[in-house]
Amino acid sequence: MASPKHNMLREIFEQPEAVQQTAEAASADVSSQSFYGVSWKEAGLASLDRILIAASGTSRHAGIAGKFMIESLAGIPVEVDYASEFQLSPAVVSPKTLTIVITQSGETADTLAALRKAKKSGSKVVTISNVEQSSMMKEADFRIHTKAGPELAVPSTKAFTAQLTALFCFALFLGEIRKKVAREQAAAFRSELASLPAKLQTVLGLDAKCEALARRFRDRSGFIFAARGVHNAVAMDGALKLKEVSYLHSEAFPSGEILHGPLATIDEDIAVIAIATVDGADSDSKARFEKTLSNLKELKGRSGKIIALASEGDTRVGKLAEETLYLPKAPDLLLPILEIVPLQLFAYHIAILLGRNVDSPRSLAKAVVND
Ligand code: G6P
Numbered sequence: 001m002a003s004p005k006h007n008m009l010r011e012i013f014e015q016p017e018a019v020q021q022t023a024e025a026a027s028a029d030v031s032s033q034s035f036y037g038v039s040w041k042e043a044g045l046a047s048l049d050r051i052l053i054a055a056s057g058t059s060r061h062a063g064i065a066g067k068f069m070i071e072s073l074a075g076i077p078v079e080v081d082y083a084s085e086f087q088l089s090p091a092v093v094s095p096k097t098l099t100i101v102i103t104q105s106g107e108t109a110d111t112l113a114a115l116r117k118a119k120k121s122g123s124k125v126v127t128i129s130n131v132e133q134s135s136m137m138k139e140a141d142f143r144i145h146t147k148a149g150p151e152l153a154v155p156s157t158k159a160f161t162a163q164l165t166a167l168f169c170f171a172l173f174l175g176e177i178r179k180k181v182a183r184e185q186a187a188a189f190r191s192e193l194a195s196l197p198a199k200l201q202t203v204l205g206l207d208a209k210c211e212a213l214a215r216r217f218r219d220r221s222g223f224i225f226a227a228r229g230v231h232n233a234v235a236m237d238g239a240l241k242l243k244e245v246s247y248l249h250s251e252a253f254p255s256g257e258i259l260h261g262p263l264a265t266i267d268e269d270i271a272v273i274a275i276a277t278v279d280g281a282d283s284d285s286k287a288r289f290e291k292t293l294s295n296l297k298e299l300k301g302r303s304g305k306i307i308a309l310a311s312e313g314d315t316r317v318g319k320l321a322e323e324t325l326y327l328p329k330a331p332d333l334l335l336p337i338l339e340i341v342p343l344q345l346f347a348y349h350i351a352i353l354l355g356r357n358v359d360s361p362r363s364l365a366k367a368v369v370n371d
Contacts, residue, residue: 006153006348006352006358006359007152007153007359008153008155008157008245008344008348008358008359009348009358011151011152011153011157011158012157012158012204012341012344012345012348013204014148014149014158015157015158015161015200015204015341016196016197016198016200016201016204017149017197018146018147018148018149018158018159018161018162018165019161019162019165019196019197019200019337020196020197021147021148021149021162022146022147022148022162022165022166022169023165023169023193023194023196024147025145025147026144026165026166026169026170026173027169027190027193035144035169035170035173036142036143036144036145038142040142040173040177041177043124043141043142044124045098045174045177045178046177046178047096048076048096048097048098049076049077049096049097050076050077050078050079050096050097050098051070051076051077051078051079051097051098051099051100052078052079052080052081052086052091052093052097052098052099052100052118052123053066053067053078053079053080053081053099053100053101053102054080054081054082054083054086054087054099054100054101054111054114054115054118055080055082055083055101055102055103055111056082056083056084056103056108056110056111056368057108057156057240058104058155058156058159058160058237058240058241059102059103059104059108059111059156059159059160059163060080060082060083060102061160061233061234061236061237061240062102062160062163062164062167062233062237063080063100063102063167064080064232064233064236065164065167065230065233065234065333065336066078066080066100066102066163066164066167066170066171067079067080068229068230068233068333069167069168069170069171069172069230069333070167070170070171070174072171072333073171073172073174073175073180073181073333074171074174074175074178074180074181075175075178075180076174076178079091081114082110083101083108083110083111083113083114084110086114086117087110087113087114087116087117093117093118093121093122093123094121094122094123095122095123095124097118097121097123098123098124098125098126099114099115099118099119099123099124099125099126100125100126100127100128101114101115101118101125101126101127101128101136101140102127102128102129102163102167103127103128103129103130103134103136104129104130104131104146104148104151104156104159104163104367105129105130105131105134105366105367106127106129106130106131106134106135106136106137107131107134107135107136107367107369108136108367108368108369109368109369109370110368111136112135112136112139115127115136115139115140116139119139119141124141124142125139125140125141125142126140126141126142126143126144126170127139127140127142127143127144128144128146128163128166128167128170129143129144129145129146130145130146130148130150130151130159130162130163132145144166144170146159146162146163146165146166147162148161148162151366152359152366153358153359153360154244154359154360154361154364154365154366155241155244155245155344155347155358155361157241157340157344160237160340161200161337161340161341164336164337165193165196165337168189168193168333168334168337169193171333172186172189172190189331189334192330192331192334193334195330196330196334196337196338199327199328199330199338200337200338200341202328203327203328203338203341203342204341204345206325206341206342206345207345209325209342210325210342210345210346210348210349211345211349213307213323213346213349214346214349214350214352214353215349215353216323217271217305217307217346217350218350218353218354220248220269220270220271221248221249221269221270222248222249222250222251222265222269222270222271223239223242223248223249223250223251223270223271223272223273224250224251224252224253224258224262224265224266224270224271224272224273225238225239225250225251225252225253225272225273225274225275225343226252226253226254226255226258226272226273226274226275226295226299227252227254227255227274227275227292228254228255228256228275228288228291228292229284229285229288229332230332230333230335230336231275231277231335231336231339232252232254233336234275234336234339234340234343235252235253235273235275236252237340237343238250238252238273238340238343238344238346238347239251239252241343241344241347242343242346242347242350244347244361244364245347245348245350245351245356245358245361246347246350246351246354246356247354247356247361247362248350248354255274255291255292255295256291256295258295258299259295259298263298263299263302266299266302267302271305271306271307272299272305272306272307273306273307273308273309273343273346274292274295274296274299274306274307274308274309274321275292275308275309275339276289276292276293276296276308276309276310276314276317276321277289277309277310277311277327277335277339278311278314279311279329279330279331279332279335280311280329281331282331282332284332285332293316293317293320296308296317296320296321297320300320300321305322305323306320306321306322306323307321307322307323307324307325307346308320308321308323308324308325309324309325309327309339309342309343310324310325310326310327311326311327311329312326312327312328312329313326313329314326325342327339327342
């Protein structure tokens with residue numbers, strides 16, 4: 001495409017490279033039992049009993065997906081906290097807890113305070129950051145550098161998909177050293193990961209469709225994003241992206257939770273954006289998908305319109321949603337990297353149609369460095 005007018009759009013389109021470069025760097029030295037050049041045996045990873053993730057904004061959403069990745073692949077319990085809450089909370093952190101801070105900039109004041117609190121309690125800290133020379137990279141015990149390249153627009157896009165990639169690689173590595181993932185299974189996951197950049201190019205081809213949807217939906221008074229499992233992280237970030245750049249009201253809920261209150265707010269003025277993808281090779285994903293379909297049946301008729309993300313070849317979601325965007329197939333834990341892209345494009349186009357400054361939305365900063 002011709003050079004886009006806005007950093008946000010350019011950065012959305014840079015995601016295939018961001019994911020590829022992050023995955024290549026992360027996979028480099030698994031065979032030598034080290035990750036990012038650090039011997040994780042020495043770091044005591046094999047005997048960890050808990051992981052705590054602290055982050056802010058979009059980076060915290062990556063952490064929520066990371067929890068599913070680590071728990072599924074490595075069987076270690078993971079908690080995710082707002083960095084702003086963790087730093088002043090009574091949360092118990094011990095030397096057997098590994099703390100992961102996730103931060104695009106490496107400078108967010110709340111996340112830096114969380115890192116310092118964790119270190120003081122004897123926990124080892126891993127920083128996942130897009131800025132190699134940042135404060136949080138310097139203060140961490142271990143570093144994972146996402147290779148998204150400089151991100152300039154305030155709404156985070158390519159850094160998010162790079163964070164998801166790094167977290168997936170780390171979860172896979174943990175799964176291998178803890179013998180929860182067999183070598184063949186790990187190789188299959190790595191080859192799926194390697195196919196994501198091409199799939200991201202396909203998803204970016206939905207840009208014109210996302211723009212048409214934005215034209216149709218720009219006058220809605222609010223948006224509800226719904227998903228299940230690891231996809232909740234995507235719903236949360238889709239809602240955040242939309243509110244950051246369009247200033248419209250948008251919220252995310254786990255699909256099943258919509259029945260417990262939010263349903264009362266849904267009328268023809270509210271649009272529902274539902275993530276209804278499925279990994280046909282994964283029985284848990286299939287079970288969640290069936291539940292999602294019954295949630296969509298409940299919502300149909302109440303909401304003005306449902307926009308759904310579904311998997312290529314699916315024939316059921318399209319009957320329940322007014323608009324369906326089809327995404328390439330991928331393992332359940334990798335689907336978020338594809339799913340967020342149309343939501344970023346939708347947010348971008350609505351904001352442009354409403355005359356907003358997408359690169360520098362009102363009242364927001366790229367990094368909140370003062371608390
Ligand atoms: C600000 C930015 C968000 C970002 C958050 C955390 O609020 O506007 O886009 O997600 O900070 O930033 P970090 O650099 O720590 O990921």
